Amino acid sequence: MTKEIIYTLKSPYRENLDVTAFRFGKGEKAAAVVGALRGNEIQQMYVCSQLIRELKKLEEKGQISPDKEITVIPCVNYYSMNIGKRFWTMDNTDINRMFPGYDMGETTQRIADGVFSDLQGYEYGIQLASFYQPGNFLAHVKMMETGFTDKELMKLFGMEYGIVRNPRPYDTTTLNYNWQIWETKAFSVYASATDSIDVKSAETALEAILRFLYNTGIITKKVRSGYQTEIIPEANIAQIHSDAAGIFVSTAEIGGIVNENDIIGKITDPFDGETISLIRTNFSGIVYFEYNSPLINENTVCFKIIRE
Amino acid sequence: MIKTIAQAALAVNEKLKIRKNSIRNGSGKTRLSIVTGIHGDELEGQYLAYLIGSRIQENIEFLDGTVDIYPALNPLGIDSITRGIPLFDLDMNRVFPGSKEGTMPETIAAAIIDDLHGSDICIDVHSSNIFLKEIPQTRINVSTAETLIPYAKMLNVDFIWVHESATVLESTLAHTLNSMGTKTLVVEMGVGMRITKEYCFQLLDGVFNLMKNIGMWSGQTVSVREPIVSLNRSVGFVNSDAAGIFVPCAEFGDHVKKGQLIGQVLDPLTGKAAADIKAVCDGMIFTLREYPVVYGGSLLARILQADENGGEKFEK
């Protein structure tokens, strides 16, 4: 293993921000894994830390294939992490909306550029990603449909679900999208939690990444086989919105099966405690996302259901 | 007449409401919409909205048509000095056109578009951010330049910045409305979290001049300045390579020569200058950093290059 500072940013009042990459194996650029781009992506950094620990062992045992190099960047924006902020410390910009970056541009464009120039040329790119909305979700792998990456490759992770997303305008400045434009086959792995550590789903994500590395011949240590991944277009995921505002309680279970018209949550009046809305699912399927904050506004996505 | 054009219930005992003041007179069908406050930390438009509403109502007999004033498209942001929509960490100017079936920001965005659609002209007033001060200017996407420049020239701005298209900008209010055929002009002026009276009055004259030109105002107006029209490439960007506090020695609006010192980045701990900041080209400083603390990459100034790269080229 070698440890390399791939980008340094000077701060007027803090130690330098040193974005650090861990490299394993030598040879062709086989796979790059990126963890936290945002300050609240603790789980994403944690999964990377566990991956680094595992790859260290594999390298010592000679279980990384010859002529394959793996890079892991556990955390980019730890400046924000250290002050409990999600986006960039000063101007609140999102590094994952700055790709491919620009070395003469604004601070977060420069960080994105510094990271992205190190990440180019890899055959596979894996980002530990988080949802924009607060909530718990089913661990899964996702890719953006750009025509460049073969959807079937998602099956090599052996996760239960592989989601295909059609990029929207704001997706065009994310890491995943730009990786593909620069000809790296890119995937996002979602490991349930974001600002807290969920050990079980972290293990699921770690195992999926190792399985992918094994299935693509990058590591030689066998990983037990996983699920037969079901590939699902994002359009097949139904969103359930709150029709009232108040205190939200979910009665569903992530990954659980629900039938049309089942009650999966409720909203109560924050002052008198009366139930003001029973949240029912319009579809049968699997609970893929649940909102997890106690307060909910009207028209908030409170559940996402993978339709049968 | 005050109207609520969109609303949504918040968790505890409150509704988020987007409101407008619809002022009409005469039989004219022309409609002008003034919108501002998409970014909660930009306040120049608040004063401008007040000035427009107050002047029209005091001289209502000169109005023929409808002026709709939407001072706060992101009321929660303005209320809490938050640029985006609080809770969502979302730049509201990236959610348009929104969706009737979508999330709260999307449904609100869709209702706003619904209400604005059909205006003859819409003016979306921004004031940079808390970091940068801007000379009064209109920003126009190159694809809509031909249609919009004649109207932008009526607005009494100093500068019309024609910029390249970018996919990510397709989700702005202005792009959405322009692509639906509602002519929308984006104005940037001043600095975040402050009101620059001088600029607000400058724009106020521009708005009434535009109203006169489109036949909905018969009152007195003043003649407006001729703005410089620019293409993207005629703007020089000065970004900091050092970290520290930026102290300019050039003034906003100064004409500078390439290589001329415009300020320094200083290190308060060592008492040494971390960098001398020099102009990257000849021209006029139309953007200048207002917020002193800088990192590598922080934008310090934008310089509009001299005439040969200016408006003539675009107009041929």
Ligand SMILES: [Zn+2]
């Ligand atoms: Zn703005």
